Amino acid sequence: MAYFVDGPAASAPGDVDATQKNDLGAVRKASDGNSYIYLKGVTSCADGSLVIFQPGVWTAVLAATGVKGSVAIATGAVDASTKYGWFTFIGQDVAIARSAIASNTPLFIGGVAGSPDDVAVKGDQLMNCQARNAAAGGGDSVILQIDRAFVGVSNESTG
Numbered sequence: 001m002a003y004f005v006d007g008p009a010a011s012a013p014g015d016v017d018a019t020q021k022n023d024l025g026a027v028r029k030a031s032d033g034n035s036y037i038y039l040k041g042v043t044s045c046a047d048g049s050l051v052i053f054q055p056g057v058w059t060a061v062l063a064a065t066g067v068k069g070s071v072a073i074a075t076g077a078v079d080a081s082t083k084y085g086w087f088t089f090i091g092q093d094v095a096i097a098r099s100a101i102a103s104n105t106p107l108f109i110g111g112v113a114g115s116p117d118d119v120a121v122k123g124d125q126l127m128n129c130q131a132r133n134a135a136a137g138g139g140d141s142v143i144l145q146i147d148r149a150f151v152g153v154s155n156e157s158t159g
Helices: none
Strands: 027-029 035-040 050-053 069-074 084-097 106-109 125-131 140-151
Touching: 035 050, 050 084
Parallel strands: none
Antiparallel strands: 027 035, 035 084, 050 069, 069 084, 069 140, 084 140, 106 125, 125 140
């Protein structure tokens, strides 16, 4: 279990808080080399779900086609808008792959909310996010490398 190295926090990555214990939008560096951001949860968010959030709002929504914003990976089942938790913002973490993904390929928002895919969808590319291993899909694990990932920039390379 990672712990924070750059200052105190009232909870740790993987914890799901029933009440807000840290400032929303707080970013902390952890012993595993990752940086985590504290967000308000969303219904159906599982450990490994890909979420999108807007600075200033700090509420996670499951990544879905057409949704734009900053991207993070849930470190716990922050599965209700009344729960809070830390999400991986910079570094490597395991995400849920609902469809097959090739290693070291550009990623896009998948056809299933909260999951990445390697099938190109114009305008839905996950920028600053890559799969580091192949995944078979169907809930398989995929290791993602992210660095302040986001969706919302037109990517003309997809058609």
